[in-house]
Amino acid sequence: MRLLLAEDDKQLGESLQAALALEGYAVDWLTRGSEVLHATEVAAYDAVILDIGLPGLSGLEVLRALRQRGEGLPVMLLTARDTVADRVQGLDVGADDYLSKPFDVNELFARLRSILRRSAGVAGPSLVAGELEIFLHNHEVRFRGEALVLPAKEVALLEVLARNRGRFVTKTRLAESLYSWDDEVGSNTLEVYISHLRKQFGSDSIETLRGVGYRLVL
Numbered sequence: 167m168r169l170l171l172a173e174d175d176k177q178l179g180e181s182l183q184a185a186l187a188l189e190g191y192a193v194d195w196l197t198r199g200s201e202v203l204h205a206t207e208v209a210a211y212d213a214v215i216l217d218i219g220l221p222g223l224s225g226l227e228v229l230r231a232l233r234q235r236g237e238g239l240p241v242m243l244l245t246a247r248d249t250v251a252d253r254v255q256g257l258d259v260g261a262d263d264y265l266s267k268p269f270d271v272n273e274l275f276a277r278l279r280s281i282l283r284r285s286a287g288v289a290g291p292s293l294v295a296g297e298l299e300i301f302l303h304n305h306e307v308r309f310r311g312e313a314l315v316l317p318a319k320e321v322a323l324l325e326v327l328a329r330n331r332g333r334f335v336t337k338t339r340l341a342e343s344l345y346s347w348d349d350e351v352g353s354n355t356l357e358v359y360i361s362h363l364r365k366q367f368g369s370d371s372i373e374t375l376r377g378v379g380y381r382l383v384l
């Protein structure tokens with residue numbers, strides 16, 4: 167899952183980016199509102215964490231512009247001011263959730279999982295594909311009832327495939343959801359991960375559409 171974090175407070179931005187990366191998300195961090203509008207045009211994000219008090223365009227103005235553009239991606243607003251009017255305005259403009267500073271990072275994680283589940287149409291705490299189950303709160307993977315230990319990037323890849331089970335996901339989309347701008351990406355990394363996953367779940371578990379992408383058929 168790839169997130170866009172827009173927060174102009176350097177200390178908070180840095181610590182949130184690090185904490186979210188430890189949770190297994192690929193995170194791009196920006197400090198200006200106008201940059202968010204550009205970034206969401208050039209990369210596919212799974213959610214945006216958007217501070218309201220940003221220099222230039224405010225978070226609310228950014229959100230309004232995103233929704234006017236027809237951008238449906240989940241948005242979590244962050245604000246220093248916690249008034250009912252702010253919350254109502256934020257939700258009316260199209261925010262999916264709202265968190266007031268200061269907040270506990272664990273609450274942010276839980277709310278984020280919740281908006282990501284809703285956007286994927288997943289009601290429960292796990293993704294299920296045949297005999298595969300991925301628990302979203304701790305990224306535990308179970309196959310035929312047994313817990314597997316997989317590298318974080320492979321779990322992230324499996325999550326994207328499971329969310330789109332039965333549909334081909336393009337290589338570009340997969341790479342975008344796994345890596346932030348700061349990551350060094352080898353050209354055949356995706357292929358390597360896919361081949362590891364096939365060893366775990368069977369050679370037929372992931373189909374290739376040459377030149378296009380992959381789909382999970384568990």
Ligand code: CA
Pocket residue numbers: 173174175217218219220
């Ligand atoms: Ca701010």
